Amino acid sequence: MSWHKVSEDAVNGLHAANADSSVGSAASTVEDGAINEESDEPTDLTTEPMAFLQGLNSGNLMQFSQQSVLREMILQDLQCQSNSLPKLESHNVGGYNFSMDLKEPPKSHWVYSDLLNKLYIRMEKTFNVDVQFKSIMPIQPLNLRVFLCFNKDVSGAVLRCQNHLSTEPVTHHNFKMRESLLRCENPRTTYCGSAQGKGISERYSVLVPLNLSRSGSRNGGLIRQTLAFKFVCQNSCLGRKETSLIFCLENSSGDILAQNFIGVKICTCPKRDCTQEVRHFRGENEKKRKSLATSDNEDDNDVMPAKIRRRTVSCKQETESNDGHDADYLPNDWEVSRTFDGQYRLAITCPKKEWLLQNIEGMIKESAAEVLRSPTKPNLRHYANNLLNLKKRALDLL
Template sequence: MYIAESMSWKKERLSIDNAEEQDIFEASGSVNLENANTEPNTEEMPNEPMAFLQGLNSGNLMQFSQQSVLREMMLQDIKTNINSLPKLENHNNGDYCFGMVLEEPPKSHWMFSVPLNKLYIRMNRTFNIDVKFRIKMPFQPLNLRAFLCFVKDVSGPVLRCQNHLSTDAIKDNLSMRESLLRCENPNTTYCGNSQGKSITERYSVLVPLNMSRSSHQGGGFIRQTLAFSFACQNSCFGRKETCLVFCLENMNGDILGQQVLYLKICTCPKRDRNQDERNIESNKRKLLSGASEDEDVDEERGRKTRRRTLPREVKEENESNDSSDIHPLPTDWDVSRTVDGNYRLVVKCSKKDQLLEGIEGMIEKTAVAMLRSPQNLKLRQHANHLLNLKKCAVKLS
């Protein structure tokens, strides 16, 4: 089972309230308004909006707010805020603990890759996914909106190809026929058009959520199963990378939570998943090999620097008349500083226990430093290197 919590998908073992609107009027130049109690005011209207509003009585304000031009401006502003391009990020802005749960059955016609957070599925095959959220006061009806999006071009609408569109058996429902994403749940509404780019205008499915279904987890959670399928393949639009975006919305269209699932619709899900995961591992090995080559170069530079500076350091120590405190290091030991300012230690241990104790001591010191500076990325990398070093030391015979 795979669960999409606030940031990523992970594997799990089976066991309208209308907001008050504030009208803001901004004016410049001169306007003649008819006052109900006095003669028409021919003075020039002040440029300051608040001074202008304070000079109006309720009758003039009501008359001013009903002008069609200003109403169009206000509606356009609201529409601009709602109809925005999608952002491919996971969030829970509404504090509903919104998430999606995937249960992969045995011998399934779809596959899920955990390291890639990607679903591989065949065309016209249905897969089940559960929407999970927490009940929050005050109660309000909630919907789930799902739509397809290109990963590298969020403004481009994902449309069906003419090949599959011409052979589609659905004739009576035009919106469903043109939508690449299909939902098998009752009461599903197909939204959008072929020119839509924003969230509310592009092709999407809107499913009302049942607030009476409880989850086995308890704690006021709701869990509802949805069934989706796809009417085209990635090869139909140039094999572009796509993702499936799930939005938890209220009746006003406000997005309360969002989860992104990367997607590939193909003829052989298992083959494509394995191939993509192998490519990821290959890229990781290349990066590691490149990093090791850089370390070898740094080490060589450090040795050259050490050869130049070591006699000077010994000379300075001898001049300070503290030669009695200097003990020569073994030839296979090394303490030096690299060109980039880091410190390098090479030490030889006669027993494995001594080696592990030394590594564990460095890990403890690094952990304390991380607690003091949790945002320090270099400390995290150093801690990971030490943990890998301990694993390698444990495997030594």
């Protein structure tokens, strides 16, 4: 049983909050049940956020997720996102449990690195993506919008180069498709956007209607559909800028219900480039780890007296040696890594379900506190909602 924790720098600062005065006032003002049961109106959360959070417990936390201000703020993010600039983030604010799966076939022309969350593929070669989501009542038409985006310049339009564009003849039916660097093999695909578009709905993208009639009983109640894509230019045509492929689950009104993304490098030698970048990524992490260990040793040497210094250095070296030895023998199902966009990923196996739920609830309470402090930051709301969905999945485990 494994679970993933993905945190951002803003969430890591929660422990630094001064909660002494708030917790003290909360003892006399807040009782169990942060929501007033006699009224549909939520209590005033802006004046006493920590007092409100103290009233939360594992029994009413799910009610909080459905009826409180946090839930309302999460649902507000579904509107007007299509006209905003894209963000390299994954979320499931609509509650559809949207996810993707790339399975590399044998002798394929592409390779996927789970460590870097990046796809390496040759131009004009097709790759399959299995998208899955659960059906929510009332049933509404859903579409999948997919487009390319520059990692360091999300406002920049990703356009085809003139060399490859000139090899494709212009017809009355392929005008927009010809301009799009991304192609989808689904016959019902619609090609959207223009070269001047910056917002999600305005830039070059492919819009694929999803088949809601597929039975999801064999996939744990999830609807699963396979889509095929390919690229008709290379990253070298784009000035060798790093790119990502963003998948947006939308309703018929264009509201974004969920989003996922992967890094993409379109090149002539996918396996070679993947191996080199993975090796470089691990090398950089090793350098950072050694740099931090060296700085810790220097700090200890500057502070400790001379007589104690020799003993301290000896113990420090022995501790580091033991840590390095243990790191080489971590279980196969444990993983600690950092994604290419600066976030953190943790995967562990818990021997007891109660331990798993306690860890998730602790992260939920801290993220809810940060949302109340900074209600205008959408990333925090997305992260809090993902944790709530994670707890639901954990509760369903046997």
